[in-house]
Amino acid sequence: MHVRNTKSKSLILETLKNSKQAVSHEKIQAELGESVDRATIYRVLNRFCEEGIAHRITGDDGKQYFAACLKCQGKEHRHNHLHFRCLNCGKVECLPNEIELKLPAGYRPANFNGFISGHCPACA
Amino acid sequence: MHVRNTKSKSLILETLKNSKQAVSHEKIQAELGESVDRATIYRVLNRFCEEGIAHRITGDDGKQYFAACLKCQGKEHRHNHLHFRCLNCGKVECLPNEIELKLPAGYRPANFNGFISGHCPACA
């Protein structure tokens, strides 16, 4: 199964990389207009996550947000940090703080998904 | 606006209280069968959250989970703890650890929503 480079793919990757924030499908669609189909955007994003070049985080609004992996190289594909979602302007940012996951014995963690929602400095 | 005590309401509250875990609409519906309508379950849960007798948490699967408030009395209506969702059996538990929310200056937090997903001891 040879992977192919397509226009949609590069457009979406560029959008992810240009954004300092985590973006939803909606944002990407708005950015790209109707040039790329909705289903394609979702499929490309899902592939990016599988390939490990993007993160998927589920917002406390129940929507999916995506961000290009910057720090995580190769094996260490973790992002144990919190995200902040502004209730007013809707932007989702990665917060600097790492969270240490302390779990009771016997639990096997796979993913961390943390959100603080509230008001960002611009909207407060 | 006088609040009324109804059968649905007490059934749902009892379900919440009996469950040691956070439950989704689906779980509650399964528990109660068709005796209570879907919309009613959602509406009652939403009211519970407004009244401060239940917590709403959004799972990293994008679904809403609800839990009866136990510790939080009156003013201190916080639940800055993580939740664990088992990828196998689907159960959602509250973890003991409190998380301290350190935010950069200017950010005004309103809610915390944290999930670790993975495998619980029974499923690991």
Place this chain on the structure above:
DNA sequence: ATATTATTGCGATTATATCGCATTAATAAA
């Protein structure tokens, strides 16, 4: 230039949750 097939676009579909509105039933008042 051609063949192969990964990827796309489109429409239909699933899943979660909410809404409008007529009906029901919990509570207050008579």
Place this chain on the structure above:
DNA sequence: TTTATTAATGCGATATAATCGCAATAATAT
């Protein structure tokens, strides 16, 4: 207890996020 008031419910329609099936398109190997 009976009646009136209206909060709450049930039902069907609707909103929104995301996925799926399948024919058409286009990226790459030959």
